[in-house]
Amino acid sequence: MKKIILGLILGIGLTATTGVFASNIIQTTLFPAKFLFNGAPKEANGNEYVVLNHNGHVYVPVRFVAESMGALVKYEDTTKTISIDQTNLSKKLPLDKDFFSYVSEGKIKGIEFGIGSNKQDIVKEWGDPQKTGSWQTPYYSWFDYYYFFGNPDESVSAIRVGGDTVKYSVVDVKKIIGGPIDEGVNDVENGWYLYYEAGEYQVFFNADSKNGMIRYMTLKKK
Incomplete structure (x- = not known):
């Protein structure tokens, strides 16, 4: 049986590197592969990520693999450096006795950037966002953390955390x-809300029903 060796390819949109490797052209073939992460299947988007075979070596997109394993990927074009770092952003939201002490400062435990943080500082530390969009206000997201930049200086105006990260009832x-200080029917998103305060900040937990699972938590200034 022919031995297949696994390697990594960057796969994070490095258009600036084309000229660097232009004189060292290699031939590869697309390699059909399925991914399992800790036993759970995850499909790579074929329009964005591909797996390649070169001389019996299989190369997979590093961003897809790293982020699927809970790590952040950054690329520094000046030094041609790829950084892969573990992060609390991919871990479950910590709810404990310290929760409100962090909230009172506009922060979430274990996450270095809170309300008022500068967008450029966040991108420099965490790399390009995995997703961008707008829920009335533009946001950048990394894993299940959505950072909203609604302030005039584009600093963080609110943080929303959803998905498996807030898997609490x-x-x-x-x-x-x-x-909570208050709770009731969420008329906007058809569910149930819990409302808390700490210092100058508000926290909303939105659930699918009165005793159901939390959909997301939102932190913002009063």
Whole structure:
């Protein structure tokens, strides 16, 4: 059986590197492959990421692989450096006795950037966002963390955390951090909300029902 050796290709949109390798052209073929991360299947977007075979070596897109394993990928064009770093952004939102002490400063425990942080500083530290968009206000997202830049200077005006990162029930939230100041039907997004305050900041937990699972948590200034 022919031995297949696994390698990594960058796969994060490095258009600036084309000239660097123009004199060292290599021939490759597309390699059909399925990915399992800790036993769970995940499909790579064929329009964005491809797997290549070169002389029996299989090269996979580093951004897809690293982010699927919970790491951030950054590329510094000046030094041609690829950085892969572990991050708390891919871990479950910490709800504990310290939750409100961080919220009172506009922050989330374990995450270095909070309300008022500069957009450029965030991108410099975390790399290009995995997704951009707008929910009334433009946002950048890394994993399940959505940073909204609604202030005039484009600093962070709100942070929303969703997905598996907030896999708590309404009962869990109340048991861990206590009862809310207010709660009720969420008329905007058809669910249930819990409302808390700490210092100058507000926290909303939005759930799918009164005793259901949390969809997302939002932190913003009053």
